[in-house]
Amino acid sequence: MRVHLVRSAVRVAVLMAGDAAALLLLRLLLRDVRDESLLGPAVASVVNSLVPQGALPLVQLLPAVLLGLIALDTYGASDRRRDAGRLVAGGTLGLGLPFWGHLWNHFSPLLLPGFVLVAGVVGMTLIIERYLIDHAVHKLWPIGTGAARALLIGPPEHTTRALEHPSLSDARSFAFGGILDPHEFGLQSGHSGFSRLCQTIKLYRADTIVLSGPLDDQALALVIDAAGAAGCQLYAIPRSFALGGVESRMVWSRGAPLVALNRPGLRGRQLLVKRSLDIIAAGLGMILLSPLFALISVAVYVSSPGPIFFRQTRVGLGGRPFKILKFRSMVPDAESRLDDLTPDSLYSDRRLFKVKNDPRVTRLGSFLRRSSLDELPQLWNAFIGNMSLVGPRPPLPSEVDLYEEHHYTRFDVKPGITGPWQVNGRNTITDFEKVIRLETDYIREWTIWKDLGLLLRTIPVVLNMRGAH
Numbered sequence: 480m481r482v483h484l485v486r487s488a489v490r491v492a493v494l495m496a497g498d499a500a501a502l503l504l505l506r507l508l509l510r511d512v513r514d515e516s517l518l519g520p521a522v523a524s525v526v527n528s529l530v531p532q533g534a535l536p537l538v539q540l541l542p543a544v545l546l547g548l549i550a551l552d553t554y555g556a557s558d559r560r561r562d563a564g565r566l567v568a569g570g571t572l573g574l575g576l577p578f579w580g581h582l583w584n585h586f587s588p589l590l591l592p593g594f595v596l597v598a599g600v601v602g603m604t605l606i607i608e609r610y611l612i613d614h615a616v617h618k619l620w621p622i623g624t625g626a627a628r629a630l631l632i633g634p635p636e637h638t639t640r641a642l643e644h645p646s647l648s649d650a651r652s653f654a655f656g657g658i659l660d661p662h663e664f665g666l667q668s669g670h671s672g673f674s675r676l677c678q679t680i681k682l683y684r685a686d687t688i689v690l691s692g693p694l695d696d697q698a699l700a701l702v703i704d705a706a707g708a709a710g711c712q713l714y715a716i717p718r719s720f721a722l723g724g725v726e727s728r729m730v731w732s733r734g735a736p737l738v739a740l741n742r743p744g745l746r747g748r749q750l751l752v753k754r755s756l757d758i759i760a761a762g763l764g765m766i767l768l769s770p771l772f773a774l775i776s777v778a779v780y781v782s783s784p785g786p787i788f789f790r791q792t793r794v795g796l797g798g799r800p801f802k803i804l805k806f807r808s809m810v811p812d813a814e815s816r817l818d819d820l821t822p823d824s825l826y827s828d829r830r831l832f833k834v835k836n837d838p839r840v841t842r843l844g845s846f847l848r849r850s851s852l853d854e855l856p857q858l859w860n861a862f863i864g865n866m867s868l869v870g871p872r873p874p875l876p877s878e879v880d881l882y883e884e885h886h887y888t889r890f891d892v893k894p895g896i897t898g899p900w901q902v903n904g905r906n907t908i909t910d911f912e913k914v915i916r917l918e919t920d921y922i923r924e925w926t927i928w929k930d931l932g933l934l935l936r937t938i939p940v941v942l943n944m945r946g947a948h
Contacts (some may be wrong), residue, residue, distance in 0.1 A: 486627075491554045493612065495545060501608040502544055505601065506537050526663035529593030539577035544601070547573030561609050562924075563932030567602035574598050580644040587948040603935050608688045627687035627712070630680060631658045632702060637692025661698050672698075676705040752927050753867060759761045768855060775806055775852060782843040785811035788856060793873035794828045796893045801865040803873060804856040808844025809837070830878045830886075857896045869930040870895025871918040889918050892925075897937040 515523040532565030553560050578594055595600035633637060638658055663874040665672050688702065688711050706713040730739050776787045792800050815841055840848065847853040860866040899917040
Protein backbone atom coordinates (compact mmCIF):
# COMPACT_ATOMS: atom_id res chain seq x y z
CA MET A 480 0.00 0.00 0.00
CA ARG A 481 2.91 2.29 0.74
CA VAL A 482 4.30 1.58 -2.74
CA HIS A 483 1.00 2.56 -4.36
CA LEU A 484 0.86 5.74 -2.28
CA VAL A 485 4.41 6.77 -3.22
CA ARG A 486 3.77 6.03 -6.91
CA SER A 487 0.62 8.17 -6.88
CA ALA A 488 2.33 10.98 -4.99
CA VAL A 489 5.23 11.09 -7.47
CA ARG A 490 2.85 11.12 -10.44
CA VAL A 491 0.71 13.93 -9.02
CA ALA A 492 3.76 15.98 -7.97
CA VAL A 493 5.40 15.73 -11.41
CA LEU A 494 2.19 16.60 -13.28
CA MET A 495 1.34 19.51 -10.97
CA ALA A 496 4.90 20.87 -11.21
CA GLY A 497 4.71 20.65 -15.01
CA ASP A 498 1.31 22.37 -15.10
CA ALA A 499 2.48 25.12 -12.76
CA ALA A 500 5.66 25.70 -14.81
CA ALA A 501 3.64 25.88 -18.05
CA LEU A 502 1.20 28.40 -16.55
CA LEU A 503 4.02 30.54 -15.14
CA LEU A 504 5.71 30.57 -18.55
CA LEU A 505 2.45 31.66 -20.20
CA ARG A 506 2.01 34.39 -17.61
CA LEU A 507 5.54 35.71 -18.26
CA LEU A 508 4.91 35.70 -22.03
CA LEU A 509 1.65 37.58 -21.51
CA ARG A 510 3.47 40.19 -19.43
CA ASP A 511 6.14 40.66 -22.10
CA VAL A 512 3.51 41.02 -24.83
CA ARG A 513 1.66 43.65 -22.80
CA ASP A 514 4.93 45.55 -22.19
CA GLU A 515 5.47 45.79 -25.98
CA SER A 516 8.87 44.10 -25.55
CA LEU A 517 7.95 40.89 -27.38
CA LEU A 518 5.64 41.57 -30.33
CA GLY A 519 5.46 45.34 -30.53
CA PRO A 520 2.89 48.04 -29.62
CA ALA A 521 0.17 46.97 -32.10
CA VAL A 522 -0.10 43.44 -30.70
CA ALA A 523 0.22 44.77 -27.14
CA SER A 524 -2.76 47.07 -27.72
CA VAL A 525 -4.93 44.21 -29.01
CA VAL A 526 -3.92 41.90 -26.15
CA ASN A 527 -4.59 44.57 -23.53
CA SER A 528 -8.07 45.08 -25.01
CA LEU A 529 -8.87 41.35 -24.96
CA VAL A 530 -7.17 40.52 -21.65
CA PRO A 531 -6.82 43.72 -19.61
CA GLN A 532 -4.59 44.12 -16.59
CA GLY A 533 -6.03 42.46 -13.49
CA ALA A 534 -8.23 40.00 -15.40
CA LEU A 535 -5.98 37.02 -14.62
CA PRO A 536 -4.00 37.65 -11.41
CA LEU A 537 -1.34 34.94 -11.02
CA VAL A 538 -2.04 34.35 -7.32
CA GLN A 539 -5.59 33.31 -8.26
CA LEU A 540 -4.96 31.87 -11.72
CA LEU A 541 -2.47 29.17 -10.72
CA PRO A 542 -4.48 27.46 -7.95
CA ALA A 543 -7.75 27.91 -9.89
CA VAL A 544 -6.46 26.09 -12.99
CA LEU A 545 -4.91 23.34 -10.86
CA LEU A 546 -8.27 22.91 -9.09
CA GLY A 547 -10.01 22.73 -12.47
CA LEU A 548 -7.61 20.00 -13.57
CA ILE A 549 -8.19 18.13 -10.30
CA ALA A 550 -11.96 18.37 -10.77
CA LEU A 551 -11.64 16.84 -14.26
CA ASP A 552 -9.53 13.97 -12.84
CA THR A 553 -6.41 14.69 -14.90
CA TYR A 554 -3.97 13.63 -12.17
CA GLY A 555 -5.07 10.00 -11.91
CA ALA A 556 -3.28 6.86 -13.11
CA SER A 557 -5.57 6.40 -16.11
CA ASP A 558 -5.31 7.91 -19.61
CA ARG A 559 -7.40 10.85 -18.41
CA ARG A 560 -4.19 12.64 -17.46
CA ARG A 561 -3.35 13.01 -21.15
CA ASP A 562 -6.91 13.37 -22.48
CA ALA A 563 -6.96 16.56 -24.57
CA GLY A 564 -10.64 17.25 -23.94
CA ARG A 565 -10.29 17.01 -20.17
CA LEU A 566 -7.20 19.21 -20.16
CA VAL A 567 -8.98 21.91 -22.19
CA ALA A 568 -12.05 21.64 -19.97
CA GLY A 569 -10.02 21.77 -16.76
CA GLY A 570 -8.02 24.77 -17.94
CA THR A 571 -11.18 26.58 -19.07
CA LEU A 572 -12.92 25.86 -15.77
CA GLY A 573 -9.93 27.14 -13.81
CA LEU A 574 -9.65 30.29 -15.92
CA GLY A 575 -13.33 31.02 -15.41
CA LEU A 576 -12.99 31.26 -11.63
CA PRO A 577 -10.76 34.39 -11.45
CA PHE A 578 -11.99 35.76 -14.80
CA TRP A 579 -15.65 35.81 -13.72
CA GLY A 580 -15.07 38.42 -11.02
CA HIS A 581 -13.32 40.76 -13.44
CA LEU A 582 -16.02 40.20 -16.07
CA TRP A 583 -18.75 40.97 -13.52
CA ASN A 584 -17.13 44.21 -12.34
CA HIS A 585 -15.61 45.45 -15.63
CA PHE A 586 -17.82 44.09 -18.40
CA SER A 587 -16.70 44.67 -21.98
CA PRO A 588 -17.75 42.87 -25.20
CA LEU A 589 -14.07 42.17 -25.92
CA LEU A 590 -13.63 40.21 -22.69
CA LEU A 591 -15.59 37.18 -23.94
CA PRO A 592 -13.49 36.58 -27.10
CA GLY A 593 -10.44 37.32 -24.95
CA PHE A 594 -11.45 34.59 -22.53
CA VAL A 595 -12.00 32.12 -25.39
CA LEU A 596 -8.58 32.99 -26.83
CA VAL A 597 -6.78 32.58 -23.50
CA ALA A 598 -8.65 29.34 -22.76
CA GLY A 599 -7.55 27.93 -26.11
CA VAL A 600 -3.92 28.94 -25.52
CA VAL A 601 -3.94 27.48 -22.00
CA GLY A 602 -5.56 24.26 -23.20
CA MET A 603 -3.02 23.84 -26.03
CA THR A 604 -0.16 24.58 -23.63
CA LEU A 605 -1.35 21.95 -21.15
CA ILE A 606 -1.73 19.37 -23.95
CA ILE A 607 1.81 20.02 -25.19
CA GLU A 608 3.22 20.04 -21.65
CA ARG A 609 1.64 16.68 -20.75
CA TYR A 610 2.95 15.22 -24.02
CA LEU A 611 6.46 16.44 -23.23
CA ILE A 612 6.27 14.93 -19.73
CA ASP A 613 5.19 11.57 -21.16
CA HIS A 614 7.98 11.75 -23.74
CA ALA A 615 10.58 12.62 -21.09
CA VAL A 616 9.44 9.78 -18.81
CA HIS A 617 9.58 7.35 -21.73
CA LYS A 618 13.14 8.45 -22.57
CA LEU A 619 14.47 8.60 -19.01
CA TRP A 620 12.76 5.48 -17.62
CA PRO A 621 11.92 3.23 -20.61
CA ILE A 622 11.84 0.10 -18.45
CA GLY A 623 9.46 1.66 -15.96
CA THR A 624 11.12 1.92 -12.56
CA GLY A 625 7.76 2.99 -11.18
CA ALA A 626 5.86 0.17 -12.87
CA ALA A 627 3.54 -1.98 -10.78
CA ARG A 628 5.05 -5.32 -9.75
CA ALA A 629 2.27 -7.55 -10.96
CA LEU A 630 1.16 -11.16 -10.69
CA LEU A 631 -0.91 -12.42 -13.64
CA ILE A 632 -3.56 -15.05 -12.85
CA GLY A 633 -5.60 -16.84 -15.48
CA PRO A 634 -5.85 -19.84 -17.86
CA PRO A 635 -2.96 -20.01 -20.38
CA GLU A 636 -5.21 -19.33 -23.39
CA HIS A 637 -6.39 -16.06 -21.80
CA THR A 638 -2.96 -15.07 -20.46
CA THR A 639 -1.38 -15.00 -23.92
CA ARG A 640 -4.05 -12.61 -25.19
CA ALA A 641 -3.94 -10.49 -22.04
CA LEU A 642 -0.22 -9.80 -22.50
CA GLU A 643 -1.11 -8.07 -25.79
CA HIS A 644 -3.35 -5.59 -23.95
CA PRO A 645 -2.02 -2.02 -24.53
CA SER A 646 -1.66 -1.37 -20.78
CA LEU A 647 -0.08 -4.70 -19.86
CA SER A 648 2.38 -4.67 -22.76
CA ASP A 649 3.81 -1.29 -21.65
CA ALA A 650 6.78 -1.93 -19.36
CA ARG A 651 6.29 1.52 -17.82
CA SER A 652 2.95 0.41 -16.34
CA PHE A 653 3.34 -3.24 -15.34
CA ALA A 654 6.33 -5.49 -14.65
CA PHE A 655 5.15 -9.09 -14.34
CA GLY A 656 7.05 -11.15 -11.80
CA GLY A 657 4.99 -14.31 -12.25
CA ILE A 658 2.11 -15.95 -14.11
CA LEU A 659 -0.21 -18.43 -12.37
CA ASP A 660 -2.55 -20.99 -13.91
CA PRO A 661 -5.47 -21.17 -11.40
CA HIS A 662 -6.08 -24.87 -12.04
CA GLU A 663 -2.48 -25.98 -11.59
CA PHE A 664 -2.01 -23.66 -8.61
CA GLY A 665 -5.11 -24.98 -6.88
CA LEU A 666 -7.08 -21.81 -6.15
CA GLN A 667 -10.14 -23.96 -5.45
CA SER A 668 -8.59 -25.64 -2.42
CA GLY A 669 -10.06 -23.41 0.30
CA HIS A 670 -7.91 -22.12 3.16
CA SER A 671 -4.71 -23.78 1.94
CA GLY A 672 -5.14 -22.06 -1.42
CA PHE A 673 -5.49 -18.70 0.32
CA SER A 674 -2.27 -19.25 2.28
CA ARG A 675 -0.35 -20.42 -0.78
CA LEU A 676 -1.50 -17.40 -2.79
CA CYS A 677 -0.48 -14.97 -0.01
CA GLN A 678 2.95 -16.64 0.16
CA THR A 679 3.30 -16.39 -3.63
CA ILE A 680 2.43 -12.68 -3.55
CA LYS A 681 5.11 -12.19 -0.91
CA LEU A 682 7.62 -14.28 -2.90
CA TYR A 683 7.20 -12.14 -6.02
CA ARG A 684 6.93 -8.92 -3.95
CA ALA A 685 3.82 -8.17 -6.01
CA ASP A 686 1.78 -5.05 -5.31
CA THR A 687 -0.75 -5.69 -8.10
CA ILE A 688 -2.75 -8.72 -9.27
CA VAL A 689 -4.20 -8.92 -12.78
CA LEU A 690 -6.88 -11.46 -13.72
CA SER A 691 -6.48 -12.39 -17.37
CA GLY A 692 -9.53 -14.66 -17.66
CA PRO A 693 -12.67 -15.90 -15.90
CA LEU A 694 -12.51 -17.66 -12.52
CA ASP A 695 -15.26 -19.54 -10.70
CA ASP A 696 -16.85 -17.84 -7.69
CA GLN A 697 -14.76 -19.71 -5.10
CA ALA A 698 -11.45 -18.93 -6.81
CA LEU A 699 -12.42 -15.28 -7.40
CA ALA A 700 -13.39 -14.84 -3.73
CA LEU A 701 -10.06 -16.33 -2.70
CA VAL A 702 -8.10 -13.95 -4.96
CA ILE A 703 -10.07 -10.94 -3.69
CA ASP A 704 -9.39 -11.92 -0.07
CA ALA A 705 -5.67 -12.51 -0.70
CA ALA A 706 -5.31 -9.21 -2.61
CA GLY A 707 -6.99 -7.35 0.24
CA ALA A 708 -4.84 -9.05 2.87
CA ALA A 709 -1.63 -8.27 0.95
CA GLY A 710 -2.63 -4.67 0.13
CA CYS A 711 -2.54 -5.38 -3.62
CA GLN A 712 -4.53 -3.59 -6.28
CA LEU A 713 -6.69 -6.00 -8.27
CA TYR A 714 -7.44 -5.60 -11.99
CA ALA A 715 -9.34 -7.76 -14.46
CA ILE A 716 -9.08 -7.72 -18.27
CA PRO A 717 -12.63 -7.08 -19.56
CA ARG A 718 -14.02 -9.45 -22.13
CA SER A 719 -14.76 -6.49 -24.40
CA PHE A 720 -11.05 -6.29 -25.18
CA ALA A 721 -11.18 -9.79 -26.62
CA LEU A 722 -14.48 -9.29 -28.43
CA GLY A 723 -13.54 -5.94 -29.99
CA GLY A 724 -15.96 -3.19 -30.93
CA VAL A 725 -17.94 -3.57 -27.67
CA GLU A 726 -17.62 -1.39 -24.57
CA SER A 727 -18.41 -2.60 -21.06
CA ARG A 728 -19.97 -0.35 -18.44
CA MET A 729 -21.01 -1.17 -14.90
CA VAL A 730 -24.61 -0.20 -14.08
CA TRP A 731 -26.61 -0.72 -10.91
CA SER A 732 -30.21 -1.92 -10.86
CA ARG A 733 -32.14 -2.64 -7.65
CA GLY A 734 -28.89 -2.50 -5.69
CA ALA A 735 -27.21 -5.19 -7.81
CA PRO A 736 -24.46 -4.67 -10.45
CA LEU A 737 -24.87 -5.45 -14.14
CA VAL A 738 -22.33 -5.13 -16.94
CA ALA A 739 -23.81 -3.35 -19.96
CA LEU A 740 -22.23 -4.39 -23.27
CA ASN A 741 -22.92 -1.96 -26.11
CA ARG A 742 -21.25 -0.90 -29.29
CA PRO A 743 -19.70 2.57 -28.94
CA GLY A 744 -21.92 5.40 -30.09
CA LEU A 745 -23.43 8.76 -29.21
CA ARG A 746 -26.96 8.94 -27.86
CA GLY A 747 -29.52 11.43 -26.55
CA ARG A 748 -28.03 14.59 -25.11
CA GLN A 749 -24.61 13.82 -26.61
CA LEU A 750 -26.06 13.95 -30.12
CA LEU A 751 -27.90 17.20 -29.36
CA VAL A 752 -24.79 18.89 -27.96
CA LYS A 753 -22.60 17.72 -30.83
CA ARG A 754 -25.13 18.80 -33.47
CA SER A 755 -25.52 22.23 -31.82
CA LEU A 756 -21.75 22.72 -31.89
CA ASP A 757 -21.63 21.73 -35.58
CA ILE A 758 -24.38 24.18 -36.58
CA ILE A 759 -22.99 27.13 -34.59
CA ALA A 760 -19.29 26.62 -35.40
CA ALA A 761 -19.81 25.69 -39.07
CA GLY A 762 -22.19 28.62 -39.61
CA LEU A 763 -19.81 31.10 -37.99
CA GLY A 764 -16.89 29.57 -39.87
CA MET A 765 -18.54 30.05 -43.26
CA ILE A 766 -19.47 33.64 -42.43
CA LEU A 767 -16.02 34.62 -41.12
CA LEU A 768 -14.16 32.78 -43.88
CA SER A 769 -16.38 33.99 -46.73
CA PRO A 770 -13.65 36.33 -48.11
CA LEU A 771 -11.23 33.38 -48.18
CA PHE A 772 -13.89 31.22 -49.88
CA ALA A 773 -14.28 33.86 -52.58
CA LEU A 774 -10.52 34.23 -53.07
CA ILE A 775 -9.96 30.46 -53.41
CA SER A 776 -12.95 30.12 -55.75
CA VAL A 777 -11.51 32.74 -58.11
CA ALA A 778 -8.06 31.14 -57.93
CA VAL A 779 -9.42 27.67 -58.76
CA TYR A 780 -11.49 29.04 -61.66
CA VAL A 781 -8.54 30.94 -63.15
CA SER A 782 -5.81 28.33 -62.54
CA SER A 783 -7.27 25.41 -64.54
CA PRO A 784 -10.38 24.49 -66.55
CA GLY A 785 -13.19 22.75 -64.72
CA PRO A 786 -15.68 23.38 -61.90
CA ILE A 787 -14.74 25.25 -58.74
CA PHE A 788 -16.08 22.60 -56.39
CA PHE A 789 -15.46 18.85 -56.39
CA ARG A 790 -18.29 16.54 -55.28
CA GLN A 791 -17.65 12.91 -54.43
CA THR A 792 -19.78 10.13 -52.96
CA ARG A 793 -18.65 9.06 -49.49
CA VAL A 794 -20.19 6.77 -46.86
CA GLY A 795 -21.49 8.41 -43.69
CA LEU A 796 -23.66 7.77 -40.64
CA GLY A 797 -25.34 4.37 -40.72
CA GLY A 798 -23.63 3.48 -44.00
CA ARG A 799 -25.67 6.04 -45.95
CA PRO A 800 -23.95 7.67 -48.97
CA PHE A 801 -23.66 11.44 -49.25
CA LYS A 802 -21.87 13.97 -51.45
CA ILE A 803 -18.77 15.47 -49.86
CA LEU A 804 -17.84 18.99 -51.00
CA LYS A 805 -14.30 20.25 -51.60
CA PHE A 806 -12.51 22.90 -53.63
CA ARG A 807 -11.34 21.18 -56.81
CA SER A 808 -7.63 20.41 -56.55
CA MET A 809 -7.32 17.97 -59.48
CA VAL A 810 -7.83 17.88 -63.23
CA PRO A 811 -11.47 17.30 -64.32
CA ASP A 812 -10.95 13.63 -65.34
CA ALA A 813 -9.20 12.65 -62.10
CA GLU A 814 -11.79 10.03 -61.10
CA SER A 815 -11.41 8.08 -64.36
CA ARG A 816 -7.63 7.82 -63.81
CA LEU A 817 -7.91 6.47 -60.26
CA ASP A 818 -7.46 2.77 -61.12
CA ASP A 819 -4.17 3.44 -62.90
CA LEU A 820 -2.71 4.97 -59.70
CA THR A 821 -3.83 2.29 -57.23
CA PRO A 822 -0.45 0.45 -57.36
CA ASP A 823 1.32 3.72 -56.38
CA SER A 824 -0.69 4.22 -53.17
CA LEU A 825 1.23 4.98 -49.98
CA TYR A 826 -0.79 2.24 -48.31
CA SER A 827 -0.54 -1.47 -49.06
CA ASP A 828 -4.06 -1.82 -47.62
CA ARG A 829 -6.66 -1.08 -50.33
CA ARG A 830 -9.04 0.31 -47.70
CA LEU A 831 -6.82 3.41 -47.60
CA PHE A 832 -5.61 5.34 -50.63
CA LYS A 833 -3.21 8.25 -51.05
CA VAL A 834 -0.59 8.91 -53.74
CA LYS A 835 2.44 11.10 -53.13
CA ASN A 836 3.01 13.66 -55.92
CA ASP A 837 -0.29 12.66 -57.50
CA PRO A 838 -0.05 13.60 -61.22
CA ARG A 839 -3.77 14.49 -61.28
CA VAL A 840 -3.27 17.37 -58.83
CA THR A 841 -3.00 20.89 -60.25
CA ARG A 842 -0.30 23.32 -59.14
CA LEU A 843 -2.79 25.33 -57.07
CA GLY A 844 -4.42 22.10 -55.90
CA SER A 845 -1.11 20.89 -54.46
CA PHE A 846 -1.01 23.91 -52.15
CA LEU A 847 -4.70 23.62 -51.27
CA ARG A 848 -4.26 19.95 -50.30
CA ARG A 849 -1.07 20.48 -48.28
CA SER A 850 -2.68 23.35 -46.39
CA SER A 851 -6.05 21.52 -46.12
CA LEU A 852 -7.77 24.59 -47.58
CA ASP A 853 -9.47 22.33 -50.14
CA GLU A 854 -11.56 20.89 -47.29
CA LEU A 855 -13.09 24.22 -46.17
CA PRO A 856 -16.35 23.64 -48.14
CA GLN A 857 -17.00 20.67 -45.87
CA LEU A 858 -18.21 23.27 -43.37
CA TRP A 859 -21.37 23.22 -45.49
CA ASN A 860 -21.58 19.42 -45.09
CA ALA A 861 -21.30 19.89 -41.31
CA PHE A 862 -23.88 22.68 -41.32
CA ILE A 863 -26.55 20.67 -43.18
CA GLY A 864 -25.85 17.52 -41.18
CA ASN A 865 -24.04 15.15 -43.58
CA MET A 866 -20.84 15.50 -41.56
CA SER A 867 -19.62 16.77 -38.21
CA LEU A 868 -16.69 19.05 -37.38
CA VAL A 869 -15.00 16.11 -35.62
CA GLY A 870 -15.43 12.43 -36.40
CA PRO A 871 -14.05 9.44 -38.31
CA ARG A 872 -12.68 9.81 -41.82
CA PRO A 873 -15.45 9.46 -44.47
CA PRO A 874 -14.49 6.50 -46.72
CA LEU A 875 -15.26 5.78 -50.36
CA PRO A 876 -17.89 3.10 -51.18
CA SER A 877 -15.17 1.02 -52.87
CA GLU A 878 -13.19 1.02 -49.62
CA VAL A 879 -16.25 0.03 -47.57
CA ASP A 880 -16.75 -3.00 -49.87
CA LEU A 881 -13.53 -4.41 -48.37
CA TYR A 882 -14.48 -3.85 -44.72
CA GLU A 883 -14.82 -6.58 -42.12
CA GLU A 884 -17.69 -6.55 -39.64
CA HIS A 885 -15.89 -4.77 -36.78
CA HIS A 886 -14.90 -1.91 -39.11
CA TYR A 887 -18.53 -0.74 -39.31
CA THR A 888 -18.18 0.82 -35.85
CA ARG A 889 -16.96 4.02 -37.55
CA PHE A 890 -20.44 4.46 -39.09
CA ASP A 891 -22.07 4.79 -35.63
CA VAL A 892 -21.36 8.54 -35.77
CA LYS A 893 -21.17 11.14 -38.52
CA PRO A 894 -17.83 11.45 -40.33
CA GLY A 895 -15.77 14.52 -39.50
CA ILE A 896 -13.80 17.25 -41.23
CA THR A 897 -11.06 16.44 -38.73
CA GLY A 898 -10.71 13.57 -36.32
CA PRO A 899 -8.40 11.33 -34.29
CA TRP A 900 -6.70 9.87 -37.37
CA GLN A 901 -5.83 13.28 -38.82
CA VAL A 902 -4.60 14.67 -35.50
CA ASN A 903 -2.58 11.61 -34.44
CA GLY A 904 -0.60 11.09 -37.61
CA ARG A 905 -2.70 11.58 -40.72
CA ASN A 906 -1.01 9.83 -43.69
CA THR A 907 1.89 8.65 -41.51
CA ILE A 908 -0.46 6.03 -40.00
CA THR A 909 -0.57 3.28 -42.61
CA ASP A 910 -2.17 0.51 -40.51
CA PHE A 911 -5.93 0.52 -41.14
CA GLU A 912 -6.61 -1.38 -37.91
CA LYS A 913 -4.84 1.39 -35.97
CA VAL A 914 -7.08 3.95 -37.68
CA ILE A 915 -10.12 1.94 -36.57
CA ARG A 916 -8.81 1.71 -32.99
CA LEU A 917 -8.26 5.49 -32.85
CA GLU A 918 -11.77 6.16 -34.12
CA THR A 919 -13.41 3.54 -31.87
CA ASP A 920 -11.68 5.00 -28.80
CA TYR A 921 -12.89 8.46 -29.85
CA ILE A 922 -16.51 7.26 -30.12
CA ARG A 923 -16.35 5.32 -26.85
CA GLU A 924 -14.89 8.18 -24.82
CA TRP A 925 -16.66 11.09 -26.54
CA THR A 926 -17.22 14.35 -24.72
CA ILE A 927 -17.75 17.85 -26.06
CA TRP A 928 -14.37 18.73 -24.55
CA LYS A 929 -12.69 15.97 -26.55
CA ASP A 930 -14.13 17.51 -29.74
CA LEU A 931 -12.86 20.95 -28.74
CA GLY A 932 -9.47 19.44 -27.88
CA LEU A 933 -9.20 17.73 -31.28
CA LEU A 934 -10.18 20.97 -33.04
CA LEU A 935 -7.42 22.81 -31.19
CA ARG A 936 -4.90 20.07 -31.97
CA THR A 937 -5.88 20.26 -35.64
CA ILE A 938 -4.58 23.83 -35.91
CA PRO A 939 -0.83 23.06 -35.51
CA VAL A 940 -1.21 19.91 -37.64
CA VAL A 941 -2.65 21.98 -40.49
CA LEU A 942 -0.16 24.85 -40.08
CA ASN A 943 2.77 22.42 -40.13
CA MET A 944 1.19 20.49 -43.03
CA ARG A 945 2.18 17.34 -41.10
CA GLY A 946 1.33 14.15 -42.93
CA ALA A 947 -0.26 16.04 -45.84
CA HIS A 948 0.28 15.12 -49.48
